[in-house]
Amino acid sequence: MQGRCPNLPIISSPAEILANNENLLTPILLCIPTRALLRLKCVCKRWLSLISDPKFCDNHTFKNPYPNFSAFFNTTMQQFYRISIQNNENTFKSPSKHPEFIRGLPRSLKILRSCNGLLLCCTSHEITNLRNTPTYYVLNPTTNHFVALANSPYATNSTSLLGVALAFDPSTSIHYKVICVQCIAGSVVSFQIEIYSSETQNWTLRKSTFDRPFHIDFSHGVYFNGAINWISRTSRLLHYHLDHEEGHGLVSRPPDYNVFRKREYIYFGESRGHLHLIEIYRPCFTQFDVMEMGRDYSGWFVKYHVDLDTITAKFPEMVPQHNLDDPSEENWYYEFVVLFLVREENEEETAMFLYIPCKVISYNLLDRTCKTACELTLKGKRSLQIGWRDTYHCMETLACV
DSSP: OOOOOOOOOOOOOHHHHHHHOHHHHHHHHTTSOHHHHHHHTTSOHHHHHHHHOHHHHHHHHHHSSSOOEEEEEEEETTEEEEEEOOTTOSOOOOOEESOGGGTTSOTTEEEEEEETTEEEEEEHHHHHOTTSOOOEEEEETTTTEEEEOOOOTTOOTTEEEEEEEEEOOTTTOSOOEEEEEEEETTOSSEEEEEEEETTTTEEEEOSOOEEOOTTBOTTSOEEETTEEEEEBTTOOEEEEESSOTTOEEEEOOOTTOOTTSOEEEEEEEEETTEEEEEEEETTBOSEEEEEEEOTTOOOEEEEEEEEGGGGTTTOGGGSOHHHHHOOOGGGOOOOOEEEEEEOOSSGGGOEEEEEETTEEEEEETTTOOEEEEEEOBOTTSOBOOOOGGGEEEEEOOOOOO
């Protein structure tokens, strides 16, 4: 009589063991880029639960503090657009109005600031209505999560709002801060600082107040080096450190600043822990320097030199009809707007993004090559008109709000 076969143990494959062992799986998932992680949520309920867990999101954000730039947002005429940048692809998506993540938020949403993947927003009518205390929203356009901040108890009838800023650096903390600059009643030069912390979910009023330097633009605060930084019309930099009551000061103008020449700053922003400033001097619009601020606030230094004359043959739409009608060199100009500068982990991929009629192009700051990043035609209509002050770049992150 033939004997029965013994019950053999079921042997799982290495892939099955890995997929079902959270201790083995988590370190691997933490190394995967955000976009791929969002797709992996569909694998199974276990993976969905793991990737959606706030603790995992915090760990992933801290481990990947500076993900690659993927898109930018533009707010114009009370309309909200997301423009995707196609990396190494030959197809382009048209700007999309009212992105899906806005559902549940006011329709007339206005972006105020962006910082390392998070957006600070407010409803448009509240920005212009000084009688109302605006409601601020911090949202993550990658995960579609948002939060409405409690109103500051320090904003009263005796103060008026000068500007707001967003501070978020996942390389040092998973928490963000919102900074409000209020003008003190009866004074045009003194102001107070109110800070909201996502860690405490409360507003605090800084005890220190200080005089407002002349022509400082508080509507465009940029977070860099633990401080909010503002620029003046004369390129003076004011920085206010968020962790030190008295940590503020002015930085002198760039070394080549010439008060007698017609000049203007056309870009002021931060990328991967670097603060940049671009100025142009008339009549030479197409050749300029990209300056960087020292981390010790020792001053500006030239980081890159830009020459756009070399790319007009590839992008003739930069040359307006005026140049052809009046070929005299002193009257020439090119149609472009510097939108933002993106520093990459690989320095050779660092690029400046420019708006030209009907498209956005990227200009490599090292080899000075140029390519189309995205098209801006809206369903056969005219091109979307954008400027750098209304443009907010976005990086994909799992950061919790």
